[in-house]
Amino acid sequence: MLARLLGPQKRNLWFWIFTGPFVLGLIVFTYVPLLWSITLSFFDARNTVTPTHFVGLSNYATVLGDSAFTSSLLTFAVFSLFIVPATYALSLGLALMVHRLRFARAFFRSVFFLPTACSYVVASLIWKMSIFNGVRFGLANTVLRWFGADPVAWLSTTHPPWYWLVIVTVRLWLQAGFYMVLLLAGLQRIPRALYEAAAVDGARPGWQTFRYITFPQLRATSVAVVLLLVINAFQAFDEFYNLLSTANGYPPYARPPLVYLYYVALGQGQQLGVGSAGAVVLALIIAIVTVAQARWFGLGRKEA
Amino acid sequence: MEPGLARFGRALRAVVLVALAVLFLVPFYLLVRDGLSTEADITAPGWSFFPHSLHWGNVRELFDDPSVPMLHSLWNSARIAVLTTVGTLFLASLAGYGLARIPYKYANHVFYAILGSLMIPSAVTFVPSFVLVSSLGWVSTLRGLVIPTLFSAFAAFLFRQYFLGFPPELEDAARVDGLGYWRTYWRIVVPNSRAVFAAVGAIVFIGSWNSFLWPLVIGQDESAWTVQVALSTFTDAQAVNLHELFVAAAVSILPLVIVFVVLQRHLVAGVERSGIDD
Numbered sequence: 001m002l003a004r005l006l007g008p009q010k011r012n013l014w015f016w017i018f019t020g021p022f023v024l025g026l027i028v029f030t031y032v033p034l035l036w037s038i039t040l041s042f043f044d045a046r047n048t049v050t051p052t053h054f055v056g057l058s059n060y061a062t063v064l065g066d067s068a069f070t071s072s073l074l075t076f077a078v079f080s081l082f083i084v085p086a087t088y089a090l091s092l093g094l095a096l097m098v099h100r101l102r103f104a105r106a107f108f109r110s111v112f113f114l115p116t117a118c119s120y121v122v123a124s125l126i127w128k129m130s131i132f133n134g135v136r137f138g139l140a141n142t143v144l145r146w147f148g149a150d151p152v153a154w155l156s157t158t159h160p161p162w163y164w165l166v167i168v169t170v171r172l173w174l175q176a177g178f179y180m181v182l183l184l185a186g187l188q189r190i191p192r193a194l195y196e197a198a199a200v201d202g203a204r205p206g207w208q209t210f211r212y213i214t215f216p217q218l219r220a221t222s223v224a225v226v227l228l229l230v231i232n233a234f235q236a237f238d239e240f241y242n243l244l245s246t247a248n249g250y251p252p253y254a255r256p257p258l259v260y261l262y263y264v265a266l267g268q269g270q271q272l273g274v275g276s277a278g279a280v281v282l283a284l285i286i287a288i289v290t291v292a293q294a295r296w297f298g299l300g301r302k303e304a
Numbered sequence: 305m306e307p308g309l310a311r312f313g314r315a316l317r318a319v320v321l322v323a324l325a326v327l328f329l330v331p332f333y334l335l336v337r338d339g340l341s342t343e344a345d346i347t348a349p350g351w352s353f354f355p356h357s358l359h360w361g362n363v364r365e366l367f368d369d370p371s372v373p374m375l376h377s378l379w380n381s382a383r384i385a386v387l388t389t390v391g392t393l394f395l396a397s398l399a400g401y402g403l404a405r406i407p408y409k410y411a412n413h414v415f416y417a418i419l420g421s422l423m424i425p426s427a428v429t430f431v432p433s434f435v436l437v438s439s440l441g442w443v444s445t446l447r448g449l450v451i452p453t454l455f456s457a458f459a460a461f462l463f464r465q466y467f468l469g470f471p472p473e474l475e476d477a478a479r480v481d482g483l484g485y486w487r488t489y490w491r492i493v494v495p496n497s498r499a500v501f502a503a504v505g506a507i508v509f510i511g512s513w514n515s516f517l518w519p520l521v522i523g524q525d526e527s528a529w530t531v532q533v534a535l536s537t538f539t540d541a542q543a544v545n546l547h548e549l550f551v552a553a554a555v556s557i558l559p560l561v562i563v564f565v566v567l568q569r570h571l572v573a574g575v576e577r578s579g580i581d582d
Contacts, residue, residue: 011406014485018402019414022395025455029436030421030429037432050439097321110568111325114332117564119514121532122553123331125539129546130334135347139334142351173331178575185576206313238516247540258430258517265431266521272435279431283424290423 034283037276045273059277069278072260073285079256080233082168087229088222090172091179096214098180099187109184113177120174120238127170128155128243155243158253163244167254170239175232179225186221190214223297230293234286237262257282339551346546362551373526374552377534380523381513382559384449384530388512389505391454397501400463401489405475415464422457434521444528449519453512459504462577466500467493503574506567513560531556 006013041059043051063069098108115123131139134153141151154162194213203209215222237258244251250259261282265275338346340362341355366374402408403415433452442448474496478488494501519530529537535556538549564571 007408012408015402015406015408015411018406018485018489019399022399022455022460023414023417025395025451026418026421026457029433029452029455030424030457033429033432033436034424036435037429040432040435094324097317100317101321108321108325109572111328113568113572114561114564115328117510117560118331118557119516119532119560121514121516121535122335122557125535125549125553126331126335128539129544129549130338131331136349137347137351139351173328177328181572181575241516241520242536242539245540261431262517262521266434272431275431276435279429283429287423 037279040273041277041280043273045276046271055273059273060281062274063278063281068255069260072255072257075254075256076234078164079167079236080230082164083171083233084226084229086168086172087176087179088226090176091183091225094176094180095183095187099184109181112180115174116178118174121242123170123174124239124242127166132166156251161253163254166243167239170243171236179229182225183218183221186218187214190217226297227290227293230289231286234289335550335554335557338546339554341547343545343547359547362547363555366548366551366555369548372538372548372552373529373534374555376527377529377531378556380529381531383446384519385509385512387450388453389509391450392456392459392508393501393505395454396456396459396504397463397494399460401467401493403460403464404467404470406485418457418460422461430517430521437522443522444525448522449528449530453518456508459508462504462574463500465577466497470497499570499573502567502570503577506563506571507574509563510560
């Protein structure tokens with residue numbers, strides 16, 4: 001019996017010696033919290049992590065009826081509408097230009113990749129205090145002054161919502177280089193023979209080869225990049241928190257889902273039941289978005 | 305395309321690339337410029353690209369300022385990043401090897417359970433994870449900041465993919481010499497896989513040093529602040545001292561710039577590998 005359990009050459013035992021510690025940790029720190037959270041979402045739990053009394057779906061009703069929650073979803077939608085196409089276009093542009101360089105290729109790749117090493121906290125600090133500082137000595141306002149324009153309070157102006165410019169550019173700077181590296185790897189995998197064949201068929205280098213060879217061949221990489229961009233935009237927290245919160249608290253606008261959750265679950269009142277319901281709803285939304293996107297792009301379908 | 309036009313295209317591309325490279329470097333420059341300027345120079349109405357003089361004394365002032373726990377928060381970040389990197393590499397590489405190389409009837413099920421957790425965005429689980437960690441009494445402790453982050457499905461996945469492509473001849477030779485799985489792994493496989501350990505290690509180290517939400521939620525007492533939490537709190541302070549803030553931020557990214565420069569080749573390889581590949 002024991003011998004069968006251990007398997008030939010005790011392989012089963014060895015399998016679990018290698019993977020057991022990792023799997024156990026994953027269960028304890030990912031799956032257990034998830035189940036606990038689903039449980040808590042049906043209970044009243046304020047300032048406590050143990051379910052007190054069952055309230056059915058009322059936490060869900062509270063979250064879905066909370067205009068702050070629905071507006072956080074809208075904030076995410078607006079944010080991803082800006083950041084996903086902007087990052088994809090910039091990363092692709094950088095990758096195409098760097099790919100065709102004959103010299104200094106490693107140098108340019110390093111320069112565009114370097115912001116990956118910077119934290120969102122530090123980048124937000126540079127954006128908030130130096131570039132987009134609302135007072136006169138900010139860099140953006142200095143540039144405006146050269147053109148005779150008045151200084152703008154970038155982060156506190158809501159009409160027009162200038163804060164989006166600050167929020168989008170900081171993430172664009174931080175992540176464009178990372179996706180450029182992914183796309184560069186994709187470009188390197190395109191067989192050279194395809195370009196030679198296209199040249200024989202009379203395709204002009206430039207737009208035509210990009211349109212009919214490069215872009216279709218990059219499909220798998222592009223789908224992966226867009227999926228990652230959307231998922232990461234959904235989880236945005238660091239730059240929103242660091243750009244917009246002040247000593248007086250967080251302003252009522254530009255609150256993405258995680259900022260909402262942070263203040264509901266961990267702010268005053270610690271409404272962990274409501275926060276858990278919010279987390280479950282968000283997890284469901286991201287699962288649906290991911291699956292829908294994968295379907296839409298036909299992920300897993302073989303390349304032609 | 306005529307040669308003249310092609311040459312023009314190449315020149316245009318070079319100009320655009322150089323301009324973008326300068327734009328990408330400006331924020332780093334601003335960080336150092338403001339960090340080494342006096343408060344008066346930073347807030348001067350006339351913006352100058354080059355500061356009047358460099359004040360290296362700002363670094364000293366930062367570490368001497370008793371109201372800023374700079375040294376302690378750097379120490380916390382360093383301990384957390386090193387422990388997280390070592391722990392993640394140990395756990396994820398073993399799991400990746402087991403999944404790739406040890407035949408087991410339910411290996412696929414285990415693999416899907418790991419992949420599935422990759423689908424659960426870690427940030428969406430921060431509320432339940434906080435609940436768990438606080439019920440363990442780990443708030444504001446090193447344990448609470450490190451242990452829950454050690455089980456990276458992403459790292460295990462990268463190691464599994466790598467070990468699937470590891471040449472089996474080396475292990476077969478070890479087997480003939482009578483080495484079991486454990487000793488084969490440590491004596492043959494690990495020493496021949498330094499590049500992948502460097503790649504995953506660099507990614508994990510950078511991620512850990514820069515992470516913000518988890519340390520913000522768990523490191524509530526000042527004694528448990530990481531450098532990111534300290535900087536963030538410092539930015540929000542009512543009376544903020546700009547040159548000190550910038551020099552602190554510059555000091556905080558220095559270790560990463562070093563890791564980045566030393567391990568860049570591995571880092572790029574790791575990122576490329578992380579692209580969803582068939």
